[in-house]
Amino acid sequence: MALKTDTMILNMGPQHPSTHGVLRLELEIEGELIRNVTPHIGYLHRCFEKHAEAMTYPQIVPYTDRMDYLASMGNNFGYAIAVEKLLGIKVPERVEYIRVIMAELQRIASHLVALGTNGLDIGAFTPFLYLFRDREKILSLFEMTCGARLLYNYIWVGGLSHDIHPDFPRLTKEFINYFRPTITELNNLLTFNKIFIERTANIGILPVDTAINYGVSGPSLRGSGIAFDLRRDDPYSIYDRFDFDIAVGKGIAGTVGDCWDRYYVRVLEMEQSLRIIEQAIDRIPEGDVQSAIPKRIKPPKGTAYARVENPRGELGYFIISNGGVTPFRVKVRGPSFVNLEVLGELCKGHLVADVIAILGSIDIVLGEVDR
Amino acid sequence: MYQFLYNLTGNVIIAGTITAAVPLTVLLLYALFAIWLERKVSAHMQDRLGPMRTGWHGWLQTIADMIKMIQKEDITASDVDKKLFNIAPVLVFTGSFAAFAAIPFSSRLLGSEVEVGIFYILAISSLVVAGILMAGWSSNNKYSLLGAMRSVAQIISYEIPTALVVLSMVMLSGTLSLDKISQMQTAYFWNWNILGGPAFTWTKLLLFPFMIVGFIIIYISTLAEVNRTPFDIPEAESELVAGYFTEYAGMKWGIFMLAEYANMLAVSAVVATLFFGGYQSPFGYLGNTLGLAWLVPFEQGFWFLAKGIIFVFVQMWLRWTLPRLRVDQLMTVCWKYLIPYALVNLIIIGIITLL
Numbered sequence: 001m002a003l004k005t006d007t008m009i010l011n012m013g014p015q016h017p018s019t020h021g022v023l024r025l026e027l028e029i030e031g032e033l034i035r036n037v038t039p040h041i042g043y044l045h046r047c048f049e050k051h052a053e054a055m056t057y058p059q060i061v062p063y064t065d066r067m068d069y070l071a072s073m074g075n076n077f078g079y080a081i082a083v084e085k086l087l088g089i090k091v092p093e094r095v096e097y098i099r100v101i102m103a104e105l106q107r108i109a110s111h112l113v114a115l116g117t118n119g120l121d122i123g124a125f126t127p128f129l130y131l132f133r134d135r136e137k138i139l140s141l142f143e144m145t146c147g148a149r150l151l152y153n154y155i156w157v158g159g160l161s162h163d164i165h166p167d168f169p170r171l172t173k174e175f176i177n178y179f180r181p182t183i184t185e186l187n188n189l190l191t192f193n194k195i196f197i198e199r200t201a202n203i204g205i206l207p208v209d210t211a212i213n214y215g216v217s218g219p220s221l222r223g224s225g226i227a228f229d230l231r232r233d234d235p236y237s238i239y240d241r242f243d244f245d246i247a248v249g250k251g252i253a254g255t256v257g258d259c260w261d262r263y264y265v266r267v268l269e270m271e272q273s274l275r276i277i278e279q280a281i282d283r284i285p286e287g288d289v290q291s292a293i294p295k296r297i298k299p300p301k302g303t304a305y306a307r308v309e310n311p312r313g314e315l316g317y318f319i320i321s322n323g324g325v326t327p328f329r330v331k332v333r334g335p336s337f338v339n340l341e342v343l344g345e346l347c348k349g350h351l352v353a354d355v356i357a358i359l360g361s362i363d364i365v366l367g368e369v370d371r
Numbered sequence: 372m373y374q375f376l377y378n379l380t381g382n383v384i385i386a387g388t389i390t391a392a393v394p395l396t397v398l399l400l401y402a403l404f405a406i407w408l409e410r411k412v413s414a415h416m417q418d419r420l421g422p423m424r425t426g427w428h429g430w431l432q433t434i435a436d437m438i439k440m441i442q443k444e445d446i447t448a449s450d451v452d453k454k455l456f457n458i459a460p461v462l463v464f465t466g467s468f469a470a471f472a473a474i475p476f477s478s479r480l481l482g483s484e485v486e487v488g489i490f491y492i493l494a495i496s497s498l499v500v501a502g503i504l505m506a507g508w509s510s511n512n513k514y515s516l517l518g519a520m521r522s523v524a525q526i527i528s529y530e531i532p533t534a535l536v537v538l539s540m541v542m543l544s545g546t547l548s549l550d551k552i553s554q555m556q557t558a559y560f561w562n563w564n565i566l567g568g569p570a571f572t573w574t575k576l577l578l579f580p581f582m583i584v585g586f587i588i589i590y591i592s593t594l595a596e597v598n599r600t601p602f603d604i605p606e607a608e609s610e611l612v613a614g615y616f617t618e619y620a621g622m623k624w625g626i627f628m629l630a631e632y633a634n635m636l637a638v639s640a641v642v643a644t645l646f647f648g649g650y651q652s653p654f655g656y657l658g659n660t661l662g663l664a665w666l667v668p669f670e671q672g673f674w675f676l677a678k679g680i681i682f683v684f685v686q687m688w689l690r691w692t693l694p695r696l697r698v699d700q701l702m703t704v705c706w707k708y709l710i711p712y713a714l715v716n717l718i719i720i721g722i723i724t725l726l
Contacts, residue, residue, distance in 0.1 A: 010513050017612065032517065032698060123600060123695030129417040195601055195694045352517070352611075353697045 007035055010352070014043045018121045018356040021366030023340075025359075029352060037347045037355065039340055044370040052330035057083050057157055057297040060330065065151035067334065068368040070113050073106035073142075074310040076155035081236055082306035082317040083157045086299035094287035095159055096238045101172070101280050102142070102154065103308075104273040108179070109138040110311035111219075111266040118263055118360035119190050122199050127190040134182055137175055144168065158293040169281050176274050183270060191267060200263060201254030204346040204358035208257070214342040218313025218335050219269060220362050223249035223262035230309035242279050244272045259361035266363075298325050312336050312363060332371060336364040375479075390483075394471040401676070402632045403433045408680075409687050416691045443621035448511070451618065455509035459502050460619065460626040466498030467633040474640050475550040477650045477671035488549040489537055492641060493530065496596075499634070500526050503615050506627075510618035518614025521698055522598060528705045529595040529602075535713035536589040539720040540645045543568060543578075549641070553649030560653035565646040577723050581716055586646050588713050590682075593638035595701070597631065600690035602701055639682035640675070650675040 010027040013019040022043035028036040048067060052060050064075040077099055084091065116131035139149045144165050146154040154161050190196055206216065211224045221228055227246045231239040247268030249261030299321040307316040313335025320329040339362050346358050376386035407422070407430055414421025422429025447456060472495075473488035475481040485491050500523050507519020543564065544552045555569050556562050565582050567575035595602035611617070616627045643649060650671035658666030696704065 008513065010517075119694065123603070124693065125413070126417050126691050129419065133418050189692075190694070193694060195696055198700055199694060199697060351697060351699065 005030075012355070019359065020117060020364060023359075023364070023366055023369070025343075025355065027352065027355065032351045032353075034347045034350050034352065034355060037344045039343055041337075041340070041366075041369050044366045046371065048371040049330055049332065052327060054326060056325045057299070057327065060327070061156060062151065062153045065153055066367060067332065067371055068110075068310060068312060068315070068336065068365045069150060070365055071106050071110045071311045072150065072152050073102045073154060074110075074308060074315060076152065077103050077237075078306055078308040078310070078315045078317050080155045080157050081308065082304050082319050083297070083299065085304040085306055086302060086319060086321055087157070087294065087297065089158055089292055089294065091158055091292045092287045092289070093238075093285045095289050095292070097280050097284045098160060098164055098289065099155055100237055100239065100242075101277055101284075102145075104276045104280075105138050105141060105172075107273045107311045108270050109135045111270050112138075114219075114311070114360075114363040115186070115190075115263065115266055118259075118357070118363070119196070121356040121360040122196060124190055124193070124196065127186060130182070130189070131186065134179060137178070141168065141171060141175065144171070156293060157297060159291070160289040163289045164284075169284065172277065172281055176278060180271075180274065183267065187267065191264060197253045197260060199353075200259035200357055200361065203254075203259045203350060203354050204361060205255050206257040206262075206342065206346060210342065210345055211257070214345070215338045216313070216342055217338065218310070219247075219265045220262055220313065220339050220342075222247060223265045223361075224257035225249050225251075225261075230307060230314060234307070236306065236308055239276075242276045244275050247272060259357050262361040262363075296325075298323070307333070310335055312365065312368070313339060334368040334371060336366075336368040337371075340364050340369055391472070394474075394476065395468065397476070397676075398468065398471065398633050398636070399629075401636055401680075402629050403437070405632045405635070405680075405683060406433045406436075406628070408684070412684065412687045413691045416688075437625065440622055440625045445623065446620040448618055450511045452509035452511065455505045456618075457623075459506035459509060460616075460623045460630070461502075462505065463499050463502035464626050464630040464633070466496055466502060467630045467637055469495045469498070470637045471633075471640075473549060474637065474644065475553055475650060476675050477668040478550075478554070479668040479671075481550055484550060485548070487547045489541065489547050489552075489641070489645075492549075492637070493534055493537065496634075496637065497526075497530065499630070506619070507615040510615070512618050514611045514613075515615050515617045518611045518617070521611075522615060524698075525598070525602065525701060526596050528702060529592040529709075532588055532592040532705065532709040532713040533596065535710070535717050536585045536592075537641075537645065539581075539585055539713075539717040540564065542717075542721055542724050549644050549649065553644055553651060556648040557651050559655065560648065563646065563648040563651075563653075574723055574726060577726075578720065581720050581723070582646065584712065584716050585720070586642070588709055588716065589642055589645070592705070592709055593642060594686060594689070595705070597634045597638055597686075599635070599686050601693040601695050603690070603695055635683050635686055636679050639679045639686070642682055643675070643678035647678055649678075 007028050007030050010029055012025040012027055014022040014024045019025060024040040024043065026038040026040060027034060048063055051063060055063070061076055061079060064079045065072040067075050112131040112135040116128035120128040142152060143149050145168060146152050146162050206220065206224050208224050208226060211221050225248050227248045229246045230236065232246060247265045249256050249265055251261060252264065253260040301321060301323045303318065303320050305316060305318045307314050314333065315335055316333035318331040319327050322328040343359065343362065347355050376389055377383065380386055410432065411421045411428070422432035425431040425435050447453065470492045472483045473485050473491045503522045504519050507515045541547055544555055546552060556564060562569040565586055567578040567582060616624055619627060652670060652674050656667050656670050658664060658670055
C-alpha cells in the first residue's frame, strides 16, 4: 500500500520575527524540505509614486526617506541627482563632498543592520547588539548634522538642508579610528565562527547567470563574483575622484555566491566605505551648501533617469516632467523589490531554517519593496 | 531526610510531602534567580545593563514578571485539543522535577535513596519528550508541530551519548546511586572523577584524559537535551516563532519556562555529581574544623548549588555567544561524532577499570 503523502503549506509572516518587516512567505514544504516559496508583498504599500504626482519637487524628498528607511541618505541622494538632471543645475563642490560622506556613512549604518539581522536570524544574538552599538555612533553623527536619526530629509535638490557642524570632521575621524578594529571583532565573533559558516556556506547559491537574469544588484550581485558597482562603473556625483576597491564574493567558505559570500561582501564594503570617507573628509572645500538651491523648482518638459548605488543595490529614479511644479510621474526602481524576486530560486531544495538565512543574506527592506 | 521525618511524624504522607517540598522550594527560588541571572548575563555580554529599576540591579524583576504572568488571561485557542493542551505543561514540568528526587543536594537531603538513581533520572526525564510532543500536537499549529518534532528527535538522539558517558562513570564507580558516587569523591578536589577518581594509583593518570573527553561529550549532549543554544532548534525564535509552546500564554507558558530552567539545573547537577564530586567540598569543611557537625550538610548544599549554577552560567554564556545549528547538522554532530567518541571512550575506560 502506498503511503499517502502531501506537502504542507506554511505561512511565514506577515507577522514573523525573521521576515524583516511585513513580508509573507508561502512555503510549500515536505517535512522540512522546501518545495516552493511564494513571496506575497504589499502589506506596507503607501502609494509613494502616486503621492509624488501631487507634490512639488522639494516636498517629495521626505517621502523618499521612507522607502528604504535604513538608507534614507542614499534615497535622498538619488532623487536629488535626478531632479538636478532635469533642471540642469550643478551643485557646489562642498555639497558634493558632504553628500558622498553622508552616503558612505549611511552605507556602513545600513550594512551593520544587514549583518546584525543576518546573524540574529541564525541565532547569534550578541553580535547584533554590538553592531547596533556602532550604528548608534553613525546615527549620532547624522543627528548632529541635521537633527534626525532615521529619516533625514537632508539632501535637497541643489543643496543640503544644513551645513555640517564644525566638529563633524573631527568626530567622523574618531569614528573611523574606533570602527576599524570593531570589524575585526565582528569577524572573530561571527564571520569566521564555525557554526555560522556551517549555516551559511553552500546555502542559497546564486549563480551569475541567474543573478543577471533576475536583475539582482548590489552586494547580492557582487556576492556572486561580479564586480559591478555604479560608483565605479557609472560614476555619479564625485565618486570618480576616490580610490576604493569593489568587494566581490570569492567563495572563501564555500561556493561563490552562497549566503556567506553575500554576507562577507558587506563586511568588506564597510572597509571600503571607510576608505572613501577618509579621503573625502580632509578635502571638503569651503563654501555655502544652499547657494545652488533654486527658489522655485519648475523643471522644463522632459525626462531624467538617475541611478545610485544604495546599500541594497541599484536605486533608480525615473522622473517625467510636463513643465509644472509637480512631476507628471516618478518611477522608482527599488533594489530590494528586484532582489526579493530571486528568493524562490534560491530556496528550492533547502530546509526551513535555510529560508531565513537566505532571506537575511539578500537583505530586503519592506519599506522599499512595497513603497 | 525521609527516614528522619518518618521517625519524627510516623506518617508516610507528611514525611513524603515535606521531602518533596524542599527540592521544589529550592527549585522555584533557583528559577527566579536563574531567570534574573540569564537577563543580567546576556545584558552584560551585549553591552547593556538589563533590568535595573525593580530593586537593586533589578533583582525583583522575575518576581514582578511572575505576578504579571499569574494575572494574565489564560488563552486557549479554539481549535486546540484541550485535554492534551492542558496536560502538556504539567507533564513537562513533572518530568524535570521528578529527576530531582534522586539527585543528592547534600548528604542529608536526598529525596529518595533509590539504588538505581542515575538510571531513574535518565528514564524519568524522557517523560519531558511526551509532554513536548503533546504540546506540539495539541496546539494545532504548524510551527508548534515542527518544533515538537525537532525537539523529540533531538532529545531522543542525544540521550544516547549521555547514557554512554553515564555508563562509563557507572563502570568506574561500580554503583548507579548518585549519592554513593558523590560519597566516593569525598575530601579534596583531586578525588573528583574529572581528575581520575578517588583511587590513588597509576590508573588515575591514565583515566584523566578520558574523563575530560567524557565530560565534554556529556556536557554537549546535555546542552542539546535541554534545548539550549547552539542546539535550541526546537524553539528557534527566528524560524519557528517559539516552537512547541507558541500557542501557550500566561502561567502555562510560565510552567514551560520553569521546566526549562529546572531542566538546566537537573542536567548540570548530574554532570556535577558524576564528574565534580557532587555536593562534596573541594577543600574540606568548615564544620569539621570548628567541630560543628550540623554545619556540614549546609555547606554541602552550598557547594552543590554553586557547582550547578556554574554549569548553568556556562550554558548561558554559550547561548549568548554562538549561533544555532540546523536540524540536520545537529543530528550529524550527534550520530557521527558524539556517539562514536562516547563509545570508544566507554570501552577505554572499561579496560582501564579492569586493569
